[in-house]
Amino acid sequence: MNVEKWTRYHADLKHPYWWGIMGLIVIESTVIAIFLASYFYLWIVNSSTSRMAWPGGEIPSIFYPSVNIGLLLFCGWSMWYGGVLIHKNKTKAFGWLAVACCVVACGVLWLRWLQMLNLPFSYDQNAYASFVWVLSSFHFMHVLAGILGTAVIGWFSFKGYYTEQRNLGVQIDTIYWYYIVASWIPVYFVIYITPRFQW
């Protein structure tokens, strides 16, 4: 087989980096799954031993978290559409979508900051409070990391580095945004919605 003329650019499953980011996503998903399993474990233990009526205090309002889901979905969409544009070689347009994603994601961070300042409990009050604080803070960090990474990607796009052919970095950043959005949904459901059902 003569591979001399084969392209070395692969913005898809042929490139190891695609599998690498999937590996990272599998690992982080397992971490989240275990966090959520621990949450339910504590709920069950507390109920069966009558230690503390879970969640042990006030349940926070779902207004800001729900708005944030909408904003996060926009971020995911803007990166997806940006990927479509990159494949049509519209690199500047992609750059502006990356900027839009970053700006909206900053909005997500700002709303989350407001939300956490106004939570009806501090993180050391009880285990439920610890979960809400810790899971929200970790997601905050991941959104922040997404903003920083996307800013760099957007900058390179304006400089003309990403083209129709050469855009693996865009694909990986986009996949990771999908993950930032998708991973928040089960967490949101578990910590904000399920305590409202008292089994």
Add this chain to the structure above:
Amino acid sequence: MKFGSTLLLILTLLFSSCVGEQNFFAGKGPQSHEIIKLWWTLFGIASFVTVTVSFFLVRGALKKNRDDSVNDEALGKGLVYGLIGTISLLLVIIFSTLRLGHPPEYSEGNFELKVVGKMWWWQAHYYDPEGNYLFETANEIVIPTGRPIRIKLVSDTVIHSFWVPALAGKVDMLPGRENFLVVKADEEGVFRGQCAEFCGTQHALMSFYVKAVSEDQFSKWKEKQGKKYKRIKSHALGERVFINSGCVKCHTIRGLGVATDAKYYGPDLTHFGSRSHIAAATYPNNKGHLGGWILDPQGAKPGNYMPATPLSGKELNALLEFLEALK
């Protein structure tokens, strides 16, 4: 000569595992009996498998005849037999385990004894069978023979584990959880127990004794332990030393003083003189060891919570007299 001394060594080793104060082959209660029986089943199976595997390994490696009669088909049959054999043995093990369940005479009902795991000693609270609180003691537990007694195991410190091998398996003591152990002593005797979950600096020397006595003696013991201390003039100096040297901050003597330090709370000493050992079964309870312990607890058990109490010879003697008289 080599074979003889090897055999002697093996027998010594085997025999030596049947002695010792905490040997679980002592089998003084129904649970420990059942476990010993289970052990011999497991040992038999394990020995058989070890010998078989070793035989085939060594033979396979050293055999001279390497003809082709043992082909892959024959090996395949061997694998199937091996699998059937292995699964059968595993099933034997699983069934003998499940069959054990709980020994007969396992009772429900109120717990008569609550043991609390402390840093690095055992606090014991006794209750009557109706659930009324009786008294507190430490490190030496008395139980009646011939009937089961239910023990509640808790901790308000870290995780400990209550283990008296002669009677039963161990049960952990976890903060925030209540675990129960039911033991029954077949005959009178003294059985040693030790903490079996790493709990910090002095985990190694956190032990205790269980004394099994007749039901009659058990009632008498409980009645005596429930009594408060009545001040005696001849012990006036000893009592004074106990209070003024700060002992009373951590050690309650009902009728003399109640401990106030919440974190470093120590064993109740109201009937200290009736105990056979001190410092969580570390030393025998006599004046010599007790004196050494009071003057330098950190030398004996570095890191434990009892500070040194410097006393003059006269004060120490008076204190020792007083404490040993608390029967």
Add this chain to the structure above:
Amino acid sequence: MTPEEIKIQELEKAWINPPGFIGWLRIVNQTNIGIRYINTSLIFFFMAGVLGGIMRAQLAAPENELVGPEMFNQIFTVHGTAMMFLFAIPMVEGLGAYLVPLMIGTRDLSFPRLSSFSYFVFLIGGVTLFGSLLLQVAPNAGWFNYVPLALKEWSVGKNIDVYATVITFIEISALAAAVELIVTILKQRAPGMSMAKMPVFVWSILVMAFMIVFAMPGVVVGSVMLALDRLVGTVFFDASVGGDSLLWQHLFWWFGHPEVYIAFLPAAGVVSTVIPVFCRRPLYGHTAVVLSMVAIGIISFGLWVHHMFTTGIPDQANAFFSVASAMIAIPSGIQIYCWIATLWTGRPKFTTALLWCMGFVIVFVVGGLTGVMVASVPFDKQTHDTYFVVAHFHYVLIGGVVFPLFGGVYYWWPKFTGKLLNETLGKWNFWMVLVGFNVAFFPMHLLGFMGMPRRIYTYLEEMQWGPLNLLSSIGAYVLTLGFLIFIVNIIWTHFKGEKAGPNPWNASTLEWYAESPPRNYKFLEIPQVNSLNPLWEKEELKPATIGMRTDRREILITEILTGKLQAVAILPTNTIWPLVLSIATGMAFIGSIFSPWWFVGSFFLVFLAITGWFWPSRPWDEGRDV
């Protein structure tokens, strides 16, 4: 110069190791990184072994005063933590990092910079742990670090914070290496090497890597909760406000049980590699062995509660885990049968490597049987947390992991260094270790029966545990001497060892096709592979492609199941950024021992380092970077 000589010259240049100390820090090639992992793990193994020796000296006599409780508790904690986190995992990952690319016919791992990063993070973690021991603030609550003992209220001081930090480094290092091994094995095999034609050792690394990906998150979550409880005051483990101390145990053992199989499976893979070579026949039951390894990988996730039988969990739960723990003996047994069958029908040549594998079988079987015993709940209620368990796990870990790994070291030493280890010294090494090990650890079964709990720094004379403890300590010193002979062997071989060609053992797998030691680019041409034992086929190996560029680092990408050639990809060359990122990561976590703000600040440093890492170098149209 002939075209071939020109090609070699270009490949040497493209794959060069830059000179000097800074150059050494910039290397990303897996031949070097793999060797670094193996060397560093072995050094930590010997250091942890010395700690074991100190423990045995202290316990040789009752009421001994060689080491006090504070120091002893740090020593046994570091012994366990180092053996499990700084030896077992990195050693098998390092062996995988070195051997997998050679065995599957590629030039490097998928993410060379990540390999370098994960090595440096591992090194930082190990130095932190042993450094803390020198400073006498080492973790002291056991390698399993139960709460609430490990929480701030009961462990004042930085010891447990060091623990959480070191564990975090190892988590990052191991997870990165695991992802990389998976991607390399799935996507970079030589054309024609379908999964059915993949060597058993590569399978064992693949299963191990998947296990790491799913098991480590348990201890990640646990260590994060622990660090937060200690550092900022969250209450995940405080039973009075909704937490639970058993949560830690579940999280730790969700990882902790698969961890021992993570260590065992590659060792079993080594045995499956070494025995057929020295029996001069292919492994009997290749498919059964592979399926057994996969089965062990999966079943091992269903066993973790067997470490918690005495915690008061309902009997039905205990019963499930008890049965599962017994059942895992079946796939282990299948592998043992296949190894013995290979011996039985082969023509054995008793090299040191084969001896280690045979010793492994017996010791591991004994350990596995005591394991089935403690899987039985009532029996475990007596033996849990006693020296019986200490005996059990040393039999399965030393027998099941250390013996095969040393066998692997003897086997692959000519490949690593181009020289053969001395066989006479090797046999002395093996027999002294075998005898010393059994004298050291067999008496511990009996001590467990006599009621001796674990993790105690001393015991009273009246317990009568003295004689057996003394015997065990003597055995431990014989064991130590045996390992010293290994070190003598390495030194002797360095100066006087017999030179080895590419394939001194006449083995069948691709690593023996490369030179000894291999060039950084491994193979002049990546071969087309048509068989499970490529070097035992009558046909010579032929190149799979023409047209790969030799002036930069290129590798072939193939389909996951079939091994059909799909693409050519470019790998990065030497760079300093992995070291920079590892330093930033180190600052984040070591700093967090002292204040959370170090973590916050280092977050941004990490971002900068990652940006530098991926910064595309000009000219852009070379297709070199993403």
